Amino acid sequence: MNNVEKTILSQYANSPTLCQLIKNFDQYIDPQADIDAFLANIWRIDTAVGRGLDIWGKIVGLENGRYLRVPYTEISFGFNEAGTDSSDSFGSGTFFSGTYLTRNFALSDDAFRTLILVKAMANIADGSIPGYNQLLRNLFAGRGRCYINDLGNMMLRYTFEFNLEAYEIAILTQSGALPRPTGVLASVMQLVLPGVFGFSEAGEFEPFGQGTFFTGGNNVVTPVGASYLDQTFVLNESTLT
Incomplete structure:
Protein backbone atom coordinates (compact mmCIF):
# COMPACT_ATOMS: atom_id res chain seq x y z
CA MET A 1 0.00 0.00 0.00
CA ASN A 2 1.27 3.48 -0.80
CA ASN A 3 1.59 5.85 2.21
CA VAL A 4 0.32 3.37 4.74
CA GLU A 5 0.93 5.95 7.49
CA LYS A 6 -2.01 8.00 6.21
CA THR A 7 -4.38 5.16 7.05
CA ILE A 8 -3.46 5.07 10.77
CA LEU A 9 -5.86 6.85 13.09
CA SER A 10 -4.32 9.88 14.78
CA GLN A 11 -4.68 8.48 18.31
CA TYR A 12 -2.45 5.54 17.34
CA ALA A 13 0.01 7.43 15.14
CA ASN A 14 2.52 7.92 17.96
CA SER A 15 2.54 4.27 19.06
CA PRO A 16 5.87 2.87 17.81
CA THR A 17 4.83 -0.73 18.41
CA LEU A 18 1.50 -0.46 16.61
CA CYS A 19 2.99 1.55 13.76
CA GLN A 20 5.76 -1.01 13.28
CA LEU A 21 3.25 -3.87 13.26
CA ILE A 22 1.20 -2.10 10.60
CA LYS A 23 4.29 -1.40 8.46
CA ASN A 24 5.44 -5.01 8.74
CA PHE A 25 1.98 -6.30 7.82
CA ASP A 26 1.90 -3.92 4.85
CA GLN A 27 5.19 -5.34 3.57
CA TYR A 28 3.90 -8.89 3.92
CA ILE A 29 0.74 -8.34 1.88
CA ASP A 30 1.87 -5.51 -0.42
CA PRO A 31 0.49 -6.42 -3.89
CA GLN A 32 2.58 -3.84 -5.78
CA ALA A 33 5.08 -6.40 -7.11
CA ASP A 34 2.27 -8.62 -8.38
CA ILE A 35 0.50 -5.64 -9.94
CA ASP A 36 3.70 -4.56 -11.71
CA ALA A 37 4.25 -8.11 -12.98
CA PHE A 38 0.66 -8.31 -14.23
CA LEU A 39 0.95 -5.00 -16.08
CA ALA A 40 4.30 -5.94 -17.65
CA ASN A 41 3.61 -9.58 -18.55
CA ILE A 42 -0.08 -9.50 -19.45
CA TRP A 43 -1.68 -6.06 -19.67
CA ARG A 44 0.83 -4.18 -21.87
CA ILE A 45 0.97 -5.67 -25.36
CA ASP A 46 4.48 -4.27 -25.96
CA THR A 47 5.95 -6.22 -23.02
CA ALA A 48 3.52 -9.13 -22.60
CA VAL A 49 4.98 -12.63 -22.84
CA GLY A 50 3.77 -16.21 -22.85
CA ARG A 51 0.32 -16.59 -21.36
CA GLY A 52 -0.25 -12.85 -21.55
CA LEU A 53 0.13 -12.89 -25.34
CA ASP A 54 -2.10 -15.97 -25.56
CA ILE A 55 -4.83 -13.96 -23.82
CA TRP A 56 -4.34 -11.05 -26.21
CA GLY A 57 -4.61 -13.47 -29.14
CA LYS A 58 -8.05 -14.59 -27.95
CA ILE A 59 -9.15 -10.99 -27.38
CA VAL A 60 -8.40 -9.94 -30.97
Whole structure:
Protein backbone atom coordinates (compact mmCIF):
# COMPACT_ATOMS: atom_id res chain seq x y z
CA MET A 1 0.00 0.00 0.00
CA ASN A 2 1.27 3.48 -0.80
CA ASN A 3 1.59 5.85 2.21
CA VAL A 4 0.32 3.37 4.74
CA GLU A 5 0.93 5.95 7.49
CA LYS A 6 -2.01 8.00 6.21
CA THR A 7 -4.38 5.16 7.05
CA ILE A 8 -3.46 5.07 10.77
CA LEU A 9 -5.86 6.85 13.09
CA SER A 10 -4.32 9.88 14.78
CA GLN A 11 -4.68 8.48 18.31
CA TYR A 12 -2.45 5.54 17.34
CA ALA A 13 0.01 7.43 15.14
CA ASN A 14 2.52 7.92 17.96
CA SER A 15 2.54 4.27 19.06
CA PRO A 16 5.87 2.87 17.81
CA THR A 17 4.83 -0.73 18.41
CA LEU A 18 1.50 -0.46 16.61
CA CYS A 19 2.99 1.55 13.76
CA GLN A 20 5.76 -1.01 13.28
CA LEU A 21 3.25 -3.87 13.26
CA ILE A 22 1.20 -2.10 10.60
CA LYS A 23 4.29 -1.40 8.46
CA ASN A 24 5.44 -5.01 8.74
CA PHE A 25 1.98 -6.30 7.82
CA ASP A 26 1.90 -3.92 4.85
CA GLN A 27 5.19 -5.34 3.57
CA TYR A 28 3.90 -8.89 3.92
CA ILE A 29 0.74 -8.34 1.88
CA ASP A 30 1.87 -5.51 -0.42
CA PRO A 31 0.49 -6.42 -3.89
CA GLN A 32 2.58 -3.84 -5.78
CA ALA A 33 5.08 -6.40 -7.11
CA ASP A 34 2.27 -8.62 -8.38
CA ILE A 35 0.50 -5.64 -9.94
CA ASP A 36 3.70 -4.56 -11.71
CA ALA A 37 4.25 -8.11 -12.98
CA PHE A 38 0.66 -8.31 -14.23
CA LEU A 39 0.95 -5.00 -16.08
CA ALA A 40 4.30 -5.94 -17.65
CA ASN A 41 3.61 -9.58 -18.55
CA ILE A 42 -0.08 -9.50 -19.45
CA TRP A 43 -1.68 -6.06 -19.67
CA ARG A 44 0.83 -4.18 -21.87
CA ILE A 45 0.97 -5.67 -25.36
CA ASP A 46 4.48 -4.27 -25.96
CA THR A 47 5.95 -6.22 -23.02
CA ALA A 48 3.52 -9.13 -22.60
CA VAL A 49 4.98 -12.63 -22.84
CA GLY A 50 3.77 -16.21 -22.85
CA ARG A 51 0.32 -16.59 -21.36
CA GLY A 52 -0.25 -12.85 -21.55
CA LEU A 53 0.13 -12.89 -25.34
CA ASP A 54 -2.10 -15.97 -25.56
CA ILE A 55 -4.83 -13.96 -23.82
CA TRP A 56 -4.34 -11.05 -26.21
CA GLY A 57 -4.61 -13.47 -29.14
CA LYS A 58 -8.05 -14.59 -27.95
CA ILE A 59 -9.15 -10.99 -27.38
CA VAL A 60 -8.40 -9.94 -30.97
CA GLY A 61 -9.97 -13.09 -32.42
CA LEU A 62 -7.06 -15.36 -33.39
CA GLU A 63 -8.74 -18.76 -33.22
CA ASN A 64 -5.51 -20.73 -33.57
CA GLY A 65 -3.56 -18.52 -31.20
CA ARG A 66 0.16 -18.50 -31.85
CA TYR A 67 -0.01 -21.48 -34.19
CA LEU A 68 0.16 -21.02 -37.94
CA ARG A 69 -1.09 -23.84 -40.13
CA VAL A 70 1.16 -23.50 -43.14
CA PRO A 71 0.77 -25.65 -46.27
CA TYR A 72 3.74 -27.29 -47.89
CA THR A 73 4.16 -29.55 -50.90
CA GLU A 74 6.37 -32.54 -51.46
CA ILE A 75 8.63 -32.61 -54.51
CA SER A 76 6.79 -34.66 -57.14
CA PHE A 77 7.50 -35.81 -60.67
CA GLY A 78 7.32 -32.94 -63.13
CA PHE A 79 8.81 -31.13 -66.08
CA ASN A 80 12.13 -29.28 -66.13
CA GLU A 81 10.41 -25.91 -66.48
CA ALA A 82 9.03 -26.20 -62.95
CA GLY A 83 12.53 -26.17 -61.48
CA THR A 84 14.06 -28.44 -58.87
CA ASP A 85 12.31 -26.71 -55.96
CA SER A 86 8.93 -28.15 -56.89
CA SER A 87 9.50 -31.07 -59.27
CA ASP A 88 11.81 -34.00 -59.88
CA SER A 89 12.83 -36.14 -62.86
CA PHE A 90 12.26 -39.78 -63.88
CA GLY A 91 13.45 -42.25 -61.28
CA SER A 92 13.48 -39.68 -58.50
CA GLY A 93 10.04 -38.20 -57.91
CA THR A 94 6.54 -39.62 -57.43
CA PHE A 95 3.35 -38.38 -59.06
CA PHE A 96 1.48 -35.69 -57.19
CA SER A 97 -1.26 -37.29 -55.08
CA GLY A 98 -3.62 -34.36 -55.42
CA THR A 99 -3.63 -33.54 -51.71
CA TYR A 100 -1.67 -30.88 -49.88
CA LEU A 101 -0.13 -31.30 -46.47
CA THR A 102 -0.01 -28.71 -43.71
CA ARG A 103 2.22 -28.16 -40.71
CA ASN A 104 1.51 -26.32 -37.49
CA PHE A 105 4.21 -23.98 -36.22
CA ALA A 106 4.25 -22.12 -32.92
CA LEU A 107 5.37 -18.52 -33.24
CA SER A 108 7.82 -17.06 -30.77
CA ASP A 109 6.60 -14.25 -28.51
CA ASP A 110 7.95 -11.48 -30.76
CA ALA A 111 6.46 -13.03 -33.90
CA PHE A 112 3.14 -13.67 -32.16
CA ARG A 113 3.05 -10.07 -30.94
CA THR A 114 3.33 -8.93 -34.57
CA LEU A 115 0.45 -11.22 -35.54
CA ILE A 116 -1.70 -9.85 -32.70
CA LEU A 117 -1.04 -6.27 -33.82
CA VAL A 118 -1.88 -7.15 -37.44
CA LYS A 119 -5.19 -8.70 -36.37
CA ALA A 120 -6.01 -5.87 -33.96
CA MET A 121 -5.46 -3.24 -36.64
CA ALA A 122 -7.42 -5.29 -39.17
CA ASN A 123 -10.35 -5.40 -36.74
CA ILE A 124 -10.68 -1.61 -36.78
CA ALA A 125 -9.76 -0.98 -40.43
CA ASP A 126 -12.47 0.73 -42.48
CA GLY A 127 -11.83 -1.34 -45.61
CA SER A 128 -10.46 1.52 -47.71
CA ILE A 129 -7.02 1.70 -49.30
CA PRO A 130 -6.10 4.81 -47.22
CA GLY A 131 -7.14 2.84 -44.15
CA TYR A 132 -4.97 -0.12 -45.14
CA ASN A 133 -2.05 2.21 -45.85
CA GLN A 134 -2.41 3.72 -42.39
CA LEU A 135 -2.44 0.21 -40.92
CA LEU A 136 0.83 -0.63 -42.68
CA ARG A 137 2.47 2.64 -41.62
CA ASN A 138 1.56 2.03 -37.99
CA LEU A 139 2.66 -1.59 -38.02
CA PHE A 140 5.96 -1.09 -39.85
CA ALA A 141 6.85 2.39 -38.61
CA GLY A 142 10.47 3.31 -39.29
CA ARG A 143 11.11 0.32 -41.56
CA GLY A 144 10.62 2.01 -44.94
CA ARG A 145 7.85 2.59 -47.44
CA CYS A 146 4.92 0.15 -47.56
CA TYR A 147 1.60 0.65 -49.30
CA ILE A 148 -1.33 -0.90 -51.16
CA ASN A 149 -1.47 -1.17 -54.96
CA ASP A 150 -4.87 -1.48 -56.64
CA LEU A 151 -4.09 -3.83 -59.54
CA GLY A 152 -7.61 -3.87 -60.95
CA ASN A 153 -9.52 -7.03 -61.90
CA MET A 154 -10.34 -7.72 -58.23
CA MET A 155 -6.67 -7.83 -57.19
CA LEU A 156 -4.56 -5.79 -54.78
CA ARG A 157 -0.97 -5.97 -53.63
CA TYR A 158 0.79 -5.13 -50.38
CA THR A 159 4.16 -3.69 -51.46
CA PHE A 160 7.11 -3.40 -49.08
CA GLU A 161 10.24 -1.49 -50.09
CA PHE A 162 12.30 -3.22 -47.42
CA ASN A 163 13.13 -6.76 -46.37
CA LEU A 164 10.54 -8.56 -44.28
CA GLU A 165 11.47 -11.11 -41.66
CA ALA A 166 10.58 -14.70 -42.55
CA TYR A 167 7.93 -14.88 -39.85
CA GLU A 168 6.43 -11.59 -41.08
CA ILE A 169 6.01 -13.08 -44.56
CA ALA A 170 4.33 -16.14 -43.09
CA ILE A 171 2.02 -13.97 -40.97
CA LEU A 172 1.08 -11.74 -43.90
CA THR A 173 0.44 -14.63 -46.30
CA GLN A 174 -0.74 -17.53 -44.17
CA SER A 175 -2.41 -16.29 -40.98
CA GLY A 176 -5.54 -14.87 -42.59
CA ALA A 177 -5.18 -11.79 -40.36
CA LEU A 178 -4.25 -9.35 -43.12
CA PRO A 179 -7.40 -7.50 -44.22
CA ARG A 180 -8.66 -7.67 -47.77
CA PRO A 181 -12.07 -7.09 -49.34
CA THR A 182 -14.23 -10.15 -49.97
CA GLY A 183 -13.50 -11.78 -53.31
CA VAL A 184 -10.30 -9.81 -53.88
CA LEU A 185 -7.03 -11.65 -54.50
CA ALA A 186 -4.23 -10.12 -52.41
CA SER A 187 -0.49 -10.63 -52.74
CA VAL A 188 2.63 -9.44 -50.96
CA MET A 189 5.69 -8.11 -52.82
CA GLN A 190 9.09 -7.12 -51.46
CA LEU A 191 10.88 -4.58 -53.65
CA VAL A 192 14.08 -3.54 -51.92
CA LEU A 193 15.43 -0.30 -53.40
CA PRO A 194 18.01 0.59 -54.54
CA GLY A 195 19.58 -2.44 -56.18
CA VAL A 196 16.99 -3.28 -58.85
CA PHE A 197 17.61 -2.56 -62.53
CA GLY A 198 15.16 -0.10 -64.09
CA PHE A 199 14.71 3.03 -66.13
CA SER A 200 15.96 6.43 -64.99
CA GLU A 201 12.43 7.87 -64.99
CA ALA A 202 11.63 5.74 -61.95
CA GLY A 203 14.30 7.60 -60.00
CA GLU A 204 15.18 4.84 -57.54
CA PHE A 205 16.36 2.03 -59.81
CA GLU A 206 19.89 1.16 -60.95
CA PRO A 207 21.41 1.42 -64.47
CA PHE A 208 23.15 -1.25 -66.56
CA GLY A 209 25.95 -3.01 -64.73
CA GLN A 210 24.65 -2.03 -61.30
CA GLY A 211 21.29 -3.59 -60.51
CA THR A 212 19.65 -6.97 -60.98
CA PHE A 213 16.31 -7.62 -62.64
CA PHE A 214 13.39 -7.87 -60.26
CA THR A 215 12.35 -11.52 -60.08
CA GLY A 216 8.69 -10.66 -59.95
CA GLY A 217 8.12 -12.97 -57.02
CA ASN A 218 4.94 -12.38 -55.07
CA ASN A 219 3.60 -14.13 -52.01
CA VAL A 220 -0.10 -14.67 -52.48
CA VAL A 221 -2.22 -14.05 -49.41
CA THR A 222 -4.27 -17.21 -48.88
CA PRO A 223 -6.72 -18.37 -46.22
CA VAL A 224 -5.39 -20.63 -43.48
CA GLY A 225 -4.90 -24.14 -44.81
CA ALA A 226 -4.88 -23.10 -48.46
CA SER A 227 -2.50 -24.79 -50.83
CA TYR A 228 -0.11 -22.05 -51.88
CA LEU A 229 3.39 -21.47 -50.64
CA ASP A 230 5.99 -20.24 -53.08
CA GLN A 231 8.94 -19.50 -50.83
CA THR A 232 10.94 -21.10 -48.05
CA PHE A 233 10.24 -19.54 -44.67
CA VAL A 234 12.24 -19.82 -41.46
CA LEU A 235 9.97 -19.28 -38.47
CA ASN A 236 12.57 -19.04 -35.71
CA GLU A 237 12.15 -22.59 -34.40
CA SER A 238 11.39 -24.32 -37.71
CA THR A 239 12.10 -24.36 -41.42
CA LEU A 240 9.23 -24.66 -43.87
CA THR A 241 9.82 -26.09 -47.29
